[in-house]
Amino acid sequence: MINTEYEYNIIKQAFTDKEKFLFCIEKIRTPDIFTDQIAKLYWRIFRMIYEEGMGLSYSKIEDVLRVTQNESLIGHFRQVIESSYNEEHEWQYHMFYLDEQYRKGIMLEMASTIQRNISKMSSKELLEASNQALKELNSEEVEAVEFSKAYRQTLNQIKLVQEGKANTLLLTGNKRFDEVASLSAKKLITIAAQKKIGKSRFMVDLMQRLVANHPKEVAIQWFSLEMKSEELIRCFISRMMDLTDKQLMGKGYKLSDFELSHIESLMKYFDKYPIEFIDEGVNVFNICSKFERFAERHAGKIPICVIDNLGLIQPHIKDAIACDDDMARMLKTCRDNTGGIIFVLHHLTKESESKWNKETGYEPRTTHIRGSSRIADFSNQVILLHRPDHYKDLVEEAKAQKVDISGKFVVNIAENRDGESDRIVMNHKIQFCKFSEETI
Numbered sequence: 001m002i003n004t005e006y007e008y009n010i011i012k013q014a015f016t017d018k019e020k021f022l023f024c025i026e027k028i029r030t031p032d033i034f035t036d037q038i039a040k041l042y043w044r045i046f047r048m049i050y051e052e053g054m055g056l057s058y059s060k061i062e063d064v065l066r067v068t069q070n071e072s073l074i075g076h077f078r079q080v081i082e083s084s085y086n087e088e089h090e091w092q093y094h095m096f097y098l099d100e101q102y103r104k105g106i107m108l109e110m111a112s113t114i115q116r117n118i119s120k121m122s123s124k125e126l127l128e129a130s131n132q133a134l135k136e137l138n139s140e141e142v143e144a145v146e147f148s149k150a151y152r153q154t155l156n157q158i159k160l161v162q163e164g165k166a167n168t169l170l171l172t173g174n175k176r177f178d179e180v181a182s183l184s185a186k187k188l189i190t191i192a193a194q195k196k197i198g199k200s201r202f203m204v205d206l207m208q209r210l211v212a213n214h215p216k217e218v219a220i221q222w223f224s225l226e227m228k229s230e231e232l233i234r235c236f237i238s239r240m241m242d243l244t245d246k247q248l249m250g251k252g253y254k255l256s257d258f259e260l261s262h263i264e265s266l267m268k269y270f271d272k273y274p275i276e277f278i279d280e281g282v283n284v285f286n287i288c289s290k291f292e293r294f295a296e297r298h299a300g301k302i303p304i305c306v307i308d309n310l311g312l313i314q315p316h317i318k319d320a321i322a323c324d325d326d327m328a329r330m331l332k333t334c335r336d337n338t339g340g341i342i343f344v345l346h347h348l349t350k351e352s353e354s355k356w357n358k359e360t361g362y363e364p365r366t367t368h369i370r371g372s373s374r375i376a377d378f379s380n381q382v383i384l385l386h387r388p389d390h391y392k393d394l395v396e397e398a399k400a401q402k403v404d405i406s407g408k409f410v411v412n413i414a415e416n417r418d419g420e421s422d423r424i425v426m427n428h429k430i431q432f433c434k435f436s437e438e439t440i
Helices: 002-016 018-027 037-051 058-067 071-082 088-117 123-137 147-162 175-181 199-213 229-241 257-270 284-297 320-338 355-360 374-378 392-400
Strands: 187-193 218-224 275-278 302-308 341-347 381-386 408-416 422-429 434-436
Touching: 002 018, 002 037, 002 071, 002 088, 018 037, 018 088, 037 058, 037 071, 058 071, 088 123, 088 284, 088 320, 175 408, 175 422, 187 199, 187 320, 187 374, 199 218, 199 229, 199 302, 199 341, 199 434, 218 229, 218 284, 229 257, 284 302, 284 320, 302 320, 320 341, 320 374
Parallel strands: 187 341, 187 381, 218 275, 218 302, 302 341
Antiparallel strands: 381 408, 408 422, 422 434
16 A cells, blocks of 8 residues: 555656656656556556657646556546645655665575575576566666765865865864764664663764864754653753753752743754754655755755654564664765764664673673664664663672762764774763863
8 A cells, every 4th residue: 555655656746846757767667667557557658658759748648648558547647647646745765665665675586596596507697687677676777986076076076175175074072083983975774772871862972072073064864753852952951051951841850040041041052053854754765855955055064963863763664673774774875865964763682681681791892782783784873872870789799899880971982984983982971961071
């Protein structure tokens, strides 16, 4: 049912908008991505009219339907075009999803063919057949870039950096973190931790540092699926004022006139703060589409997307692992399309907090990341957060050994495609959303 709605929405968008139609012509390599036979027929008609050098119109579609003895579909076609569909503006991601399902179907069919013929064909014949199928799946044309052209582009970028006209790195002020993370455009970064460790508060600190150091260079879109925007705003105020959330909410504390006046004065500071929040429930199509439009609106800046968190994105298919795989691929594509930085916050399995992991102080590993491993596979970096003083038994053991672990926060850049990995120990005042390599 979902597929059919996606397919008819693509037909509608292609028919009603020439630019969208040309985009579809380029991307849809085979009508077989349509599983609905009527939608497939409509696309074949679109393609035929296009190849004859004509534009789409009701009259041309109806003429073809009559000639092909499908006159009974004339009313249905108009209904498809005039109907409204859920999330119509997500048509590009609907198309991406259909293409993914088609490719997976081919792979499953290929696997079935191998299984049926394993005793009938030689390994060489099976490999040749498989390679041919894979070759056809990956036959999309891509633009080739000559070495000399790429060299000139790279040289120009180097010159701009050396002249101070372009900044390749975004700095937080935490020296070792900046050296290892090297935050820059076109990155997908997974940040994972157990519940109540402080992922969202760490992101508040990180984003505020980036804005403070690069106020005109970044624009941030924050999908606040776990902590709502009101809570996050209080986190930003808390960080500026050294007041806890409970104090701000009047729980056992009354703000002084000076404190209240100071909070009011922060309105001016935050007036043009480059962050927008999206609280509503969304699926991955919504996220990618919204962030692409956000990046277009903020052309010239490095767009940053914060997704808090992956587990709260609305599923688009029932199979949880397949859904996670799809989301990982789509977020990777979104990163490439926008040239932005996408931070994906994620939870860990309970295994990291089991008694078997106590010897390592409950420190998480990448294998503890919940669900599919695809998001980690596609990420430029995987960062694992750990707060030892969250665990009472660790605090008691440390006290017995006369070691103080209070206020320690581990930022483990466990996987890094762009450089070295490192386990960085920071100091935290989590109640104020402050995390620093320096004493705070």
